[in-house]
Structure formats: C-alpha cells, structure tokens
Amino acid sequence: MGFNVAGMSRRRTVFKKTYDGQKNLFLQGDITKKQMVQASIRKIVRRFGTIDIFIHAAGNTHRAPFHKVTCSAWNRVIDTNLKGAYYCLRDIIPLMRGKGGSILLIGSVGAFASWEDEAVYQIAKTGLLAMARAVALENAKYNIRANVLCPGLIDAPMLTSLINSKDAPKDFRRELLRDVPLNRLGETNDVVNAAVFMTSQWASYITGTALLVDGGYCAR
Numbered sequence: 001m002g003f004n005v006a007g008m009s010r011r012r013t014v015f016k017k018t019y020d021g022q023k024n025l026f027l028q029g030d031i032t033k034k035q036m037v038q039a040s041i042r043k044i045v046r047r048f049g050t051i052d053i054f055i056h057a058a059g060n061t062h063r064a065p066f067h068k069v070t071c072s073a074w075n076r077v078i079d080t081n082l083k084g085a086y087y088c089l090r091d092i093i094p095l096m097r098g099k100g101g102s103i104l105l106i107g108s109v110g111a112f113a114s115w116e117d118e119a120v121y122q123i124a125k126t127g128l129l130a131m132a133r134a135v136a137l138e139n140a141k142y143n144i145r146a147n148v149l150c151p152g153l154i155d156a157p158m159l160t161s162l163i164n165s166k167d168a169p170k171d172f173r174r175e176l177l178r179d180v181p182l183n184r185l186g187e188t189n190d191v192v193n194a195a196v197f198m199t200s201q202w203a204s205y206i207t208g209t210a211l212l213v214d215g216g217y218c219a220r
C-alpha cells in the first residue's frame, strides 16, 4: 500500500519473515523498557521523518486463578499489554500532533467478556479501552484518531500455543468453536483487514471506540 513499515519485537526472526525489506525497518527491542522504546521511536523518525499510523500489538498472557497470580506474572502481563502502549504513545502523540494520525491498540474480546483463569490479561486489555478513549478525546483537535481492535479466537500463536499445550483438554478446538457463532477460528487476515480499515481514511469518523473481530463471540 506504499507505506514505510517499522516494527519492534524482541525476536528478529518473527518480524524478518514478514516485513524486512528496503522500505521497512525492524528494531529489536522490548516494549516494557522505556528507554528502548524512546530510542526506537527516535530511530524511526530519523529514517522515515514521522509516524502516521501506530499499531500496538505486543501481548502476552498468564493463566491462573486471579488470587494465585504472582506479582511477577502480573507485572509481565500489564507491562507488555498496557504499559508498553503508554511508553509508545507518550512519544508518538507529540509527533502526530503536527499533521494528525491514527492509533490502533490491539485488545481482545477479553475486554468485553470474561472466562476463568486469565484475569490479568482481561484487565490489561480492558485498560486499553480507557487509554484509547482518553487519547481520542485529548487529541481529536489534532486530527488524531485512537481506537482498539478486539479480536476473538484467532488461529495465531497466543491461542494455538494454548490449544496445543499438553494441559489442553481433548477436543479443545471443537469445544472453543461452540462459543463462536460463525463456527470457525478467525484467521490472521481477518484481523489484518480490520486493522487496515481502522487505520485508513475509510474510518476517518471513527475514534475513541472498539471494533470486535470475533465471529459473533460477544453477541451470544
């Protein structure tokens, strides 16, 4: 689509497969480290001049009953899903205030529905809704839009590692599909297509809200 793409994650291999190329920039880094985020944003600006679209997709989870969540697990999940977005936006909003921009935070159906043993993840993703609303309100006059995209059960690593884990119940995939009216797991492209729409001019009147991409999961 003619964009320059910069991306950051801890493992180079993940990003290289998809984006490494002449007009793209991969920055190996940890979103939970403030100075690393600041340095990465400076590098992006040196290379491309500014940032027009920002997507925060870094995420992880921890499975345990709420009262058994350790402090280190709490910090790991909140820092990656929620605080990482804050670290990025502190530096990206001032850049975007010059000529506008679009911010998309990748949330989850977990911000709208609860299930057992994943409360920290649900809490972090719910926090992103408040973050997007606040950022949208404070920056509408600068033509900056901020939204959350909330995927449901997607055939992507976070879910597939759970489905394939040794503790997963037999027929877990089939069991999960009972909760999805469209009767299939989402594909990565279902999320990508929605993200392209939400960050594009087609969505120029959409801000401070969330879009569910969940095959009807939350409609039940």
Ligand SMILES: NC(=O)c1ccc[n+]([C@@H]2O[C@H](COP(=O)([O-])OP(=O)(O)OC[C@H]3O[C@@H](n4cnc5c(N)ncnc54)[C@H](OP(=O)(O)O)[C@@H]3O)[C@@H](O)[C@H]2O)c1
Pocket: 008, 009, 010, 011, 012, 014, 029, 030, 031, 032, 056, 057, 058, 059, 060, 080, 106, 107, 108, 109, 150, 151, 152, 153, 154, 155, 156, 157, 158, 159, 160
């Ligand atoms: N799969 C689903 O069903 C589903 C459903 C709803 C929402 N989501 C959300 O969609 C997003 C992508 O999930 P996925 O299923 O595609 O799983 P994934 O491949 O594990 O995606 C997580 C990404 O976050 C990056 N990341 C994790 N910790 C990081 C850190 N400290 N610093 C920088 N990058 C970090 C990982 O790269 P590195 O490990 O290389 O750092 C990885 O690329 C997540 O936010 C997830 O919560 C997924």
